Amino acid sequence: RWVHEKGRGVLDGDGEVLYLDGFILDITDRKLAEESLLLKSEKLRKQLDELVATQQQLRDSEAYTRTVLDNLPIGVAVNSVDPEVNFKYFNENFFRIYRTTAEALRSPDAFWDVVYEDPDFRRELRERVESDSASRDPTRMHWEDIPITRKGEKTTYISAMNIPITGKDLVISTIWDVTARVEAQDRVRLHLIRVQHLLNLHRMTDATEQALFNFTLDAALAMVESHYAFIGMMSGDESEMILYAWSQEAMKDCIVIDKPMHFPIASAGIWGECVRNRKPAVFNEYAASHPAKHGYPKGHVEITRYLGVPIFDGSRIVAVLAVANKETEYRDDDIDALMTLGNAVWGLIHRKRFDAVLRESEEKYRLIAENTADNILIFDMDFSLRYISPSVLMMKGFTVEESLAQTVEEMMTPASYASLLARFNQEMEAEATGTADPDRNVSFETEEYCKDGSTIQVENSTRLLRDDEGRPVGILGISRDITKRKQMERALRSQLDLIEGLFESLPLGVIIFDTGGTILRMNRGVEEITGYSPQDIPNLNEWFLRVYPDPAYRDEVIASWNTSIKGEATIREFNVTCKDGTIKDIEFHGVFLADGRIILTISDVTERRR
Incomplete structure (x- = not known):
């Protein structure tokens, strides 16, 4: 036990100690209490040290977490959803992907008005998101391909997902930019539409000219995703454009369209730019000032964007195909698509008009009319040219007399001539067997020279001319210029290759x-x-x-x-x-x-x- 002793000496008059008195106090309980308090103080000190260390770790962890979140390639936020969207946290990508600012999002319940400009879409989306979020069902709290629009700017797309925080009226909101994927899918979709319309056009060989015009307008609207379209035909000297056909939407909206309108190119407005400059004309901000603009006639539809392309026949512009009011800007691929369509249609119309001329001239050009071909040639068996139809002038620029003076070797490239000789020898070997069909047709392609030095691709269909005993005495050839068709085929093949590449990747x-x-x-x-x-x-x-x-x-x-x-x-x-x-x-x-x-x-x- 512990005791506390205290005493004193009692002295006499001489200073001698007479006796001692004092007391003894049992302090065991106090000492035990002091030792206990000392132990508790030490334990408390250790606990305080641990608390301080833990708080520092939490601060370090929070800083690390924020660093990670701030550097994620997606947007992340912690916020309430219903009835108001208020943010406890968001990283930089969150407001960047939403195309707004941190200051705007920090305003109480400002999210919906700040992010979504269109009030109808905003209301519809908010109702959907709040309903999905109220369910607390993670499978519903996911939204794909939401458009983010800003007036005068390109539309972007996001996908978003909310994760409920257990025990709190908060969610973790995540968003990521899916614009590239949406645009890639849209390009694939648009290429499929374009290819399908071009394939449909190639099946319209028996269609009337008006049917071709109507198809072209509908195809142009679909292939370039526009609201209005028209076709303007050019006069022979390119001095005047006649607005020949309008899309049905334009006919419905524009009260000034009641008959074809004639526009002198010299004084025409923006519509004449593609003719004057002999190249496509694109105006993605139609309201902007331009020297060629003359304003709208009364009752004309409002134009926001415009694309017009010239259609050539050789070096001459024969038509203008134009579209207007696409929701987004016209791009280079829109120009290519419209020009491909225009050239393909003109090829068909040109073919049909030429056939009509042949039919009208049946008496004078009976042989041409009967064989329905561009050019008729008759050779003897040593390849001497005995006859060529006058259409050679249109096809190659040579007169009949100039063509008759040429040898077959002079008419075509060396590679085509070598291929022709090989095919002729092959047919003569078959003829010698006596088993070949005497009425057979032989088809092949050649590359032939024009008078101006250029070359064209020619499709040839030939058969042997026979005497009364069935012996070959000559060759009847029917040839046609397929240069434009080949160009269209290459363009189509290029588009198909692009689509194939996009499809696989x-x-x-x-x-x-x-x-x-x-x-x-x-x-x-x-x-x-x-x-x-x-x-x-x-x-x-x-x-x-x-x-x-x-x-x-x-x-x-x-x-x-x-x-x-x-x-x-x-x-x-x-x-x-x-x-x-x-x-x-x-x-x-x-x-x-x-x-x-x-x-x-x-x-x-x-x-x-x-």
């Missing part, structure tokens, strides 16, 4: 089914996502059997797709069994075309869902 899978469910095309993305090759899934039935092995789930998927409406895009998400047995969350974008074909794009959203 898309960052998602694409499958095209025909009306019977057979797979017409499938890009590499499908195999990269699912593991299945075109040989694994040749048709729609095989697709359903492989990717949905469970019969009940397969029936559920098929029933869901059967609710889709033809001509409209449909979005679905299903669990797909891949070739290696793994199961992925796949998002499907399906378009059911009116003719029964199906275009299906697939993307793997497994990681995003997790």
Whole structure:
């Protein structure tokens, strides 16, 4: 035990100690209490040190987290959603992708008004987002390809996803820019539209000229995504343009269109620029001042953007094809598409008009009319030219007399002449066997010289002329200039190659089914996502059997797709069994075309869902 002692000595008068007195105090409890307090003080000091260290770690962790979030390539924010959007945090990419400022977003409940300019779209989207967010269902809190518009600027697109924070009326909002993907998909879609219209045009060889004009206007609107279109035909000396045909939308909106209008090119407004400058004219800000502008006639539709291209026949401009009021700016690919369409149409019209001239001149040019060809040639068996029709002048610039003075070798390039001789020798060998068809036609192509030194591509169809005993005595040849057709074919092939490249390099899978469910095309993305090759899934039935092995789930998927409406895009998400047995969350974008074909794009959203 612990004691506290205290005493004193009692002295006599001489200073001698008489006795001692004092007391002893038991201080055991006090000492124990002091020791306990000392231990508690030391423990408290350690706890305070640990608290200080923990707070510093939290500060370091928060700084690190903010650094990471601020440098992510996506936008991230923490905010409330309903009834107001107020932000607790957002990184720099958040307001940059939304194309606004941090100051604007910090204002109470300013998000919707700041980000979405169009009031109708803003209201519709807000109702949808608030409804989805109120569900607290993560599968609903995901929104794809939302347009972000700013007046006078390019539209961008975002995808967004909200993640609810447990126990709080807050969400983690994430957004990412998908403009490049949307634009790539749109370019593929537009190229498919353009190719389809050009293919349809090539099938209109028997159409009337008016039908061709009507088709051209509709095709121009679709291929360049515009609201209005017209065709202007040029006079022979290019001094005057006659506005010959208008699109139906222009006819409906413009009260001044009641008959073809004549415009002298010298005094014409902006519409005449492509003729005066002999090149395409693009005005993406039609309201801007320009020396050629003369203003609108009363009742004319308002023009916001304009693209006009000249159509050439050789060096002469024969027509103008123009479109107006595209929602976005006209680009170089719009110019190329419009010129390709215009040249293709003019080729058909030119062909039809020339055939009409031949029919009208049947008496004088009976042989040409009967054979319905551009140029008629008759050779003897040693290749001496005995006859050539007057159309050679239009085709190559040579007169009949000049052509008759030429040898076959002089008419064409060395490569074409060598190919012609080889084919002739081959046919003579077949003739010598006695088994060849005497009425056979032989077709081939040559590259031939024009009088101006240029060359044209010529399609030739020939047959042997025979005497009464059936022996070959000469060669009848029918030739036609296919230079423009070849140019169009090359342009079309180039577009098809571009489409093919885009199709195979898309960052998602694409499958095209025909009306019977057979797979017409499938890009590499499908195999990269699912593991299945075109040989694994040749048709729609095989697709359903492989990717949905469970019969009940397969029936559920098929029933869901059967609710889709033809001509409209449909979005679905299903669990797909891949070739290696793994199961992925796949998002499907399906378009059911009116003719029964199906275009299906697939993307793997497994990681995003997790």
